[in-house]
Amino acid sequence: MIEGDASGESRRTARRGGASVTVSQVAHAAGVSPMTVSRVVNGDPRVSQATREKVDEVIRDLGYVPNPAARSLASGRQCRIGLLYSNPSASYLSEFLVGALAEAARHDAQIILEQCEAEADAAALVGQLRRHRLDAVLLPPPLCDDPQLVEALVGVGMAVAQVATGRPAEGAHTVCMDDEGAAAAMTARLIALGHRRIGFIGGDPRQASSQLRLTGYRRALAEAGIAMEAALETAGDYSYRSGLASCEALLDLAVPPTAIFAANDDMAAAAVAVTHRRGLDVPRDVSICGFDDTAIATTIWPELTTVRQPVAEMARMATQLLAGAIAGGAEERQAASDESVAFSLIARDSDGPPQRA
Amino acid sequence: MIEGDASGESRRTARRGGASVTVSQVAHAAGVSPMTVSRVVNGDPRVSQATREKVDEVIRDLGYVPNPAARSLASGRQCRIGLLYSNPSASYLSEFLVGALAEAARHDAQIILEQCEAEADAAALVGQLRRHRLDAVLLPPPLCDDPQLVEALVGVGMAVAQVATGRPAEGAHTVCMDDEGAAAAMTARLIALGHRRIGFIGGDPRQASSQLRLTGYRRALAEAGIAMEAALETAGDYSYRSGLASCEALLDLAVPPTAIFAANDDMAAAAVAVTHRRGLDVPRDVSICGFDDTAIATTIWPELTTVRQPVAEMARMATQLLAGAIAGGAEERQAASDESVAFSLIARDSDGPPQRA
DNA sequence: CAGCGGCTCGATAGCGCTAACAATCCCGGG
DNA sequence: CCCGGGATTGTTAGCGCTATCGAGCCGCTG
Incomplete structure (x- = not known):
């Protein structure tokens, strides 16, 4: 009885560790319904300017952050992206991962690393991916150049992005450099x-x-x-x-x-x-x-x-493509897009005019 | 009457894209309650051997895979691990990421990359982390050697793992090599x-x-x-x-x-x-x-x-420590453990006996 | 044979969020 | 002055899973 709402809060936090703010709390504080808060958070255009501002303010005050688990459960849209790699150079993989992870964070997508030998059986691999509930697959070189693999992946309805491939496949997204x-x-x-x-x-x-x-x-x-x-x-x-x-x-x-x-x-x-x-x-x-x-x-x-x-940039774009494809559903998944990024020449110290003999 | 539950299934997949198998379906097929299926999946010891085997079989037959979003929502335990990095070498980061991601996948944890300048304000950083709903932080060198940063992180109740640090901090997990x-x-x-x-x-x-x-x-x-x-x-x-x-x-x-x-x-x-x-x-x-x-x-x-x-191994252990700490709750978080991994000498071709002058 | 504790298991009630639909309000036209 | 329709907001009902508690069942003691 010492704290008025202690019972309610302690009950809520009994299970959970962090006392996180929920939509309902925001809704209550802003004098609107939870649904409206959800709309504001998701940028639904059918919310009046006044309401939006008020809710936004409360969100800031309370430090509300949506719970991604609840979100993906309710919306039924989740985003698990597999990154199949065989043995690229460490620095390539590193830069690739940084790009992919950065973009994944923006979409609340999860990147799952999947080591994979080049000679692996495509069918077995697909099974493995399903077991990890992957919705999409990121294919850096040299795996992206394996037509069988790409075909098998696209065949089971997974969104696939080939990065820096020389063999663009039907139905797969590609991000390439010239x-x-x-x-x-x-x-x-x-x-x-x-x-x-x-x-x-x-x-x-x-x-x-x-x-x-x-x-x-x-x-x-x-x-x-x-x-x-x-x-x-x-x-x-x-x-x-x-x-x-x-x-x-x-x-x-x-x-x-x-x-x-x-x-x-x-x-x-x-x-x-x-x-x-x-x-x-x-x-x-x-x-x-x-x-x-x-x-x-x-x-x-x-x-x-x-x-x-720009490996990181390419990985970022590929991830974005995949996230979009998953969110968009089956229709948009068909419209596989081919993006291309610009290269640039980096002049350093290892070249110069030839010696005048 | 060919398929009894066809209508139910189509209704269910109306929203969702993938026709994923749920606990209820498994429960129904195995003739038990959903709760029992959940127990089996989570390895609860209070399930009879016979029931366990039956459920396991159905799970295999139906290809059931638990939905991580639902799981973490229901259990209230989620696991978002931040990886703060400043500017380690690419190969270091790469190997680190591979280890961390591999272990993260096993725990359904999510790794979130957080670029961070060494001089950044610790307080501001902590705010940023909260905004990303991080529960734990992985600190590779050189960031792990910043006492202010570590202290600030531990201070707000985050699980922290310092990897390869020279300055183990109070309340933080450490994984080091000699x-x-x-x-x-x-x-x-x-x-x-x-x-x-x-x-x-x-x-x-x-x-x-x-x-x-x-x-x-x-x-x-x-x-x-x-x-x-x-x-x-x-x-x-x-x-x-x-x-x-x-x-x-x-x-x-x-x-x-x-x-x-x-x-x-x-x-x-x-x-x-x-x-x-x-x-x-x-x-x-x-x-x-x-x-x-x-x-x-x-x-x-x-x-x-x-x-x-063994950078990957160290990252793996650190991630495991963090995942355990989060799952264990506040009590176990106190008992920060210090792990140590073995180094090994790799003999290659760049050394040999000195030349007999 | 009542009663008790241990072992399995099921029923219930959410976790936080959002689709789908319902309700409300405001406006101008009939 | 009433009504249709667009704009805005609320209500309901889950998403798939698990915490909690209680029910049933067994063997055992007194």
Whole structure:
């Protein structure tokens, strides 16, 4: 009897830990019904300006925050997004996760990580996903390039977003960057700096991006009227080790290139290491450019001139697409959208004009 | 009459998209009450073996999966864990996230990323966290070493887990690795290989781990009866750039060290680069060891011998601690536990016995 | 054989929120 | 002055699950 409403409140908090404010409390304080509060919170347009302001004020005063569990239970709309990954580089995954999680928080969506081997049986995988009650799936490379997997996922009615894929699938959302254009732009940059012999270190041929980047490189050369030379195109696989070997081969040429463009930063970093070991300076003797703008690009010295692939932004967009698709229901899910993000060239310290021999 | 409950089902799915199986359906099919199904699902011991088996079977047949939203609404226990990060390295964050998310999925907990500047006002931050309805906070380095922040968080009754902190706070859970012991072990390894002059590249003095690693290095030297030498201890700040400078200084000594132990992998990678650029071989001329086993350790060549800090595992444990604390309620939250994980030495190709001069 | 405690299990009543529909109000036209 | 219709707000009834309490049942003691 010491506190008037203690019994009511203690009863409520008996089960729960936090004494959280509910719609009813807000409604009572604002002199409206809980439904109206709900409408205000959800931005329903059919609420008068006056009411909206009053409710908003009470919400602020009381520090009301909607309970997401109750919300998704009542509305029947929930949002669990699986992120299937196999073995992308740590920095890629990290940036991807940051983007996806940031957007997920805005939609009260949950991101569920799902490790998955590339060779896994698609059917078994789908079963696993259902067991986790996933409504949508985020597919970063290289998984996004597996047509069987994507098809199986779309087949069971899941919203699917392929990020940075080279093989857009029917019914799946895609968020891509113009890899070819970016590679062409970087090559053109080197040409503009005065380079005529530009070596290229290719990526893993099993990933679609590799081909696109090579094509971009060739296109830029062609547009500048520079003859292609097979010896200047070496085959890597996106690993540092392969970059080492490729760069050695390039520098061993009778007439070595004055610039090397690697299809990712790891290989570019390897090229820098090889070049240094040979007593050459970067960029004075050899210009070296990378691709992706991953952590290693700014870790090593000199910092790499590279193409910035906005991974976080792409993950964010993909997540948004999925959240929208889930909220919109089956109809909108059909209208899979293809978004594209802009790349940008990040000029740092690893390239410059060729040495005047 | 072909399907008895067809009408009921269609009515139910009118609102919702997915025709998900509910407890009631399972209960009906198993001939028990919904409550009993709930008990089985939650592993309540007060259910007879026979009933449990029957229900389990039906659950499997129907593919029932509990609805997490309903569950957390009904039980009042929800689990939103904030992950405050400032600017850790991408690979660290990535591994951390993977561990945390994996464990979070097991507890139906949600991880919410919260970017946060180190200088941010603790009070303002706490408000922000409440707005996101966080129940617990995961604090990776370097944020975990901010006493004000931790205190403020614990003060408002949030469960807090400091990961890899050097400053355990009252009332916070901690998950740590024995940095000092690991540094000592690595140093001892180099000594065992025959090295007597071992250079050390220190980390950012503002982070607690730096001091611990330096202490471990010194302890191992002392235990081996090797005199310490100030010139062999250089000051870095965990960045590649600082590793470059420190390594140059070390190799410029009148009698350069035969081995270099860097307090993290980035600086060790820089040391490898400098050594190579001087025309020296690693490990033949200089052994180089790192710390953390981040991506760069296996990216560069030779791959670094380093200390593996099980970041994912630590994040996993921290998340588990938090999930437990939230589920347990206020009483258990008091009993903040301090877990410790084992480090391990990863021997790769960057170290070996000193050259017989 | 009444009575008691332990073991299972079911009925009830919400958790906080929102769809769907009902009610109300205000306005101008008939 | 009454009525239809748009704009605004309230009422009802759950969403799927679980906390709580009580009912039924057993074997046991006195």
